Amino acid sequence: MVSIDEVARHAGVSTATVSRALSGRGHVSDSTRARVESAAKSLGYVVSSSASSLASGRTRNIGVLVPFLDRWFFSTVLSGTASALMRRGYDITLYNLTADREQRRSVFETFLRRQRVDGVIAISIELGDEETERLRELDLPVIAIGGPNPRLSTLTVDDVAVARLATEHLVTLGHHDIAHIGASPEFDIDFHIPTHRRQGFEQALADAGIPARPSLYEPADFTIEGGFRAAKQLLGRPGERPTAIFAASDEMAIGALLAARELGYRVPEDLSVVGIDGHELGEFFRLTTVDQFPLGQGERAADAILDELEAKDAGTPNGLPGEEPRRLPFELIVRGTTARLDH
Amino acid sequence: MVSIDEVARHAGVSTATVSRALSGRGHVSDSTRARVESAAKSLGYVVSSSASSLASGRTRNIGVLVPFLDRWFFSTVLSGTASALMRRGYDITLYNLTADREQRRSVFETFLRRQRVDGVIAISIELGDEETERLRELDLPVIAIGGPNPRLSTLTVDDVAVARLATEHLVTLGHHDIAHIGASPEFDIDFHIPTHRRQGFEQALADAGIPARPSLYEPADFTIEGGFRAAKQLLGRPGERPTAIFAASDEMAIGALLAARELGYRVPEDLSVVGIDGHELGEFFRLTTVDQFPLGQGERAADAILDELEAKDAGTPNGLPGEEPRRLPFELIVRGTTARLDH
DNA sequence: CTGAAAGCGCTAACAT
DNA sequence: ATGTTAGCGCTTTCAG
Numbered sequence: 001m002v003s004i005d006e007v008a009r010h011a012g013v014s015t016a017t018v019s020r021a022l023s024g025r026g027h028v029s030d031s032t033r034a035r036v037e038s039a040a041k042s043l044g045y046v047v048s049s050s051a052s053s054l055a056s057g058r059t060r061n062i063g064v065l066v067p068f069l070d071r072w073f074f075s076t077v078l079s080g081t082a083s084a085l086m087r088r089g090y091d092i093t094l095y096n097l098t099a100d101r102e103q104r105r106s107v108f109e110t111f112l113r114r115q116r117v118d119g120v121i122a123i124s125i126e127l128g129d130e131e132t133e134r135l136r137e138l139d140l141p142v143i144a145i146g147g148p149n150p151r152l153s154t155l156t157v158d159d160v161a162v163a164r165l166a167t168e169h170l171v172t173l174g175h176h177d178i179a180h181i182g183a184s185p186e187f188d189i190d191f192h193i194p195t196h197r198r199q200g201f202e203q204a205l206a207d208a209g210i211p212a213r214p215s216l217y218e219p220a221d222f223t224i225e226g227g228f229r230a231a232k233q234l235l236g237r238p239g240e241r242p243t244a245i246f247a248a249s250d251e252m253a254i255g256a257l258l259a260a261r262e263l264g265y266r267v268p269e270d271l272s273v274v275g276i277d278g279h280e281l282g283e284f285f286r287l288t289t290v291d292q293f294p295l296g297q298g299e300r301a302a303d304a305i306l307d308e309l310e311a312k313d314a315g316t317p318n319g320l321p322g323e324e325p326r327r328l329p330f331e332l333i334v335r336g337t338t339a340r341l342d343h
Numbered sequence: 344m345v346s347i348d349e350v351a352r353h354a355g356v357s358t359a360t361v362s363r364a365l366s367g368r369g370h371v372s373d374s375t376r377a378r379v380e381s382a383a384k385s386l387g388y389v390v391s392s393s394a395s396s397l398a399s400g401r402t403r404n405i406g407v408l409v410p411f412l413d414r415w416f417f418s419t420v421l422s423g424t425a426s427a428l429m430r431r432g433y434d435i436t437l438y439n440l441t442a443d444r445e446q447r448r449s450v451f452e453t454f455l456r457r458q459r460v461d462g463v464i465a466i467s468i469e470l471g472d473e474e475t476e477r478l479r480e481l482d483l484p485v486i487a488i489g490g491p492n493p494r495l496s497t498l499t500v501d502d503v504a505v506a507r508l509a510t511e512h513l514v515t516l517g518h519h520d521i522a523h524i525g526a527s528p529e530f531d532i533d534f535h536i537p538t539h540r541r542q543g544f545e546q547a548l549a550d551a552g553i554p555a556r557p558s559l560y561e562p563a564d565f566t567i568e569g570g571f572r573a574a575k576q577l578l579g580r581p582g583e584r585p586t587a588i589f590a591a592s593d594e595m596a597i598g599a600l601l602a603a604r605e606l607g608y609r610v611p612e613d614l615s616v617v618g619i620d621g622h623e624l625g626e627f628f629r630l631t632t633v634d635q636f637p638l639g640q641g642e643r644a645a646d647a648i649l650d651e652l653e654a655k656d657a658g659t660p661n662g663l664p665g666e667e668p669r670r671l672p673f674e675l676i677v678r679g680t681t682a683r684l685d686h
Numbered sequence: 687c688t689g690a691a692a693g694c695g696c697t698a699a700c701a702t
Numbered sequence: 703a704t705g706t707t708a709g710c711g712c713t714t715t716c717a718g
Contacts, residue, residue, distance in 0.1 A: 050396035051695035394711035
């Protein structure tokens with residue numbers, strides 16, 4: 001591998017000048033810079049990241065924590081993050097937090113402490129107090145998508161408001177008998193999103209003066225299959241039948257659509273269905289949803305952390321932890337699975 | 344950040360001994376090792392990756408190239424790779440090759456040359472000659488999933504055989520009028536998988552003495568929506584109608600299933616459908632498919648590269664490039680979308 | 687089995 | 703604007 005002295009020799013300058021010319025830190029005359037750059041290019045020189053990191057303390061690398069790699073939502077956010085980071089010349093090292101507690105611990109106690117990264121982005125991770133503390137001890141910029149977590153900088157979408165919006169849409173269309181597919185009321189309180197979405201659903205009903213009916217709740221696990229099963233229950237059992245279904249994720253909404261179709265219900269004539277997320281399949285299924293722009297979330301997190309890094313570098317730190325959570329946008333997308341209730 | 348001398352001081356030994364005790368390279372008495380380990384643990388010491396890499400030339404980090412992050416197949420392979428690497432203490436830095444040619448170039452010319460990784464795994468990337476050459480110049484172990492590429496170590500599934508197997512299944516069930524959804528014959532030859540699958544399909548038909556019929560080919564783009572559209576064409580237009588559909592991916596097969604249902608065909612009574620891949624939704628849709636175990640592919644690639652690294656380290660390099668491509672397993676999974684043709 | 691010391695390849699004062 | 707030089711925090715001979 002060609003090293004910096006070789007470039008220096010070819011350009012007829014010192015290694016310090018090569019470093020300055022190539023990194024853009026410190027002044028170098030235009031003519032020397034040109035000479036250095038051409039020498040570097042012709043030799044195929046690229047700065048060694050470990051040598052540079054060791055000397056400068058900067059790695060040009062961001063650690064990204066994800067809970068799942070193979071689920072649409074997370075991989076889409078990650079995709080946004082990856083492209084934004086790469087655009088700005090940063091590498092990304094990926095930490096996939098698995099169910100294995102021991103392995104998860106090791107990410108916080110070992111992997112992240114190798115001084116391999118300049119900052120950390122945590123994508124929709126439900127962080128324990130200890131984990132949050134480990135992150136803070138890193139003394140690195142951290143951006144969490146999700147939360148809000150008062151001890152970290154967060155980008156968060158207001159899940160209560162999102163669910164309220166979806167439900168209000170149904171109410172506006174005249175629906176009263178609206179079922180809920182998502183977290184059961186006694187759901188694990190560690191995982192907040194499903195609970196928030198249920199709360200938003202209930203708020204919208206309450207605002208409209210519609211009493212909640214336990215028989216219209218059906219728990220499911222956020223997959224297509226889970227939504228399918230839940231909808232089968234809701235639509236198949238005798239007694240009160242909903243005219244609309246609120247599904248706490250698009251995947252479950254799609255499952256519900258499939259179930260309705262299989263039972264012979266026409267959507268949206270006999271049944272309206274609304275989801276949440278902005279899933280890529282939503283368009284195909286003509287699904288009405290509240291889009292939360294996951295790709296954009298990933299990009300924003302990347303930009304936020306790089307901005308913080310640059311500000312820190314320039315000596316004007318912004319984005320202190322503990323600040324107000326930054327709010328992420330969302331939008332109701334009305335497509336073909338919801339319609340006015342026929343009287 | 345606590346450094347190695349602190350640990351050395353606490354344990355009452357030299358930094359060299361700390362290094363040896365913690366890395367396991369070179370001999371250290373059991374009692375010293377124990378003292379060092381406890382000092383390290385109590386101080387929360389973790390080796391600095393840049394310092395260690397600079398001194399040793401080893402990074403404990405593998406670069407992973409993927410063409411898409413947000414498509415099921417690739418993110419599943421990646422998931423397998425990530426968990427296997429993490430299990431063995433390796434970090435993974437992710438390079439998402441986008442459509443942007445310039446950015447793609449920069450991955451090969453710059454990002455990968457930063458000496459940040461000990462090896463590279465390329466997941467289903469169609470590498471150009473120049474790119475292959477850049478990879479070889481890195482002088483690092485490289486494993487490509489896909490190919491085969493005679494200039495690289497590859498793990499490849501025999502796509503021709505896979506498609507043949509799926510088609511033979513249909514033939515065995517008595518089908519003659521079998522449609523093909525996938526690459527059109529004049530498809531971009533740069534991207535091999537769709538073409539291989541079409542060839543396997545044709546071989547199976549030829550073996551069974553069934554002439555290929557152009558009207559039973561419908562091109563599609565490997566998405567659910569693409570499969571849906573293609574199946575609508577095949578099943579909706581007047582003239583000869585297939586009794587079975589071979590879809591070159593599970594996603595297209597699922598689209599075809601949905602289209603069939605919408606047109607009122609019963610599956611498998613009126614129409615058999617087979618896919619390829621082993622998609623997570625296959626079970627839900629009762630889809631007959633040829634599974635290629637993407638999670639396992641990712642794990643195998645990780646294990647292969649780590650084995651190569653260890654062998655190299657131990658001075659017994661194996662897995663030279665140019666070797667025979669290692670074959671990946673696949674298996675016909677017969678579920679509910681295929682049945683014997685009714686006469 | 688352990689310690690001393692010489693780098694690994696770069697960056698960042700400090701000079702000039 | 704550029705060069706000199708002292709590290710950055712480890713690993714690895716080389717001695718002992």
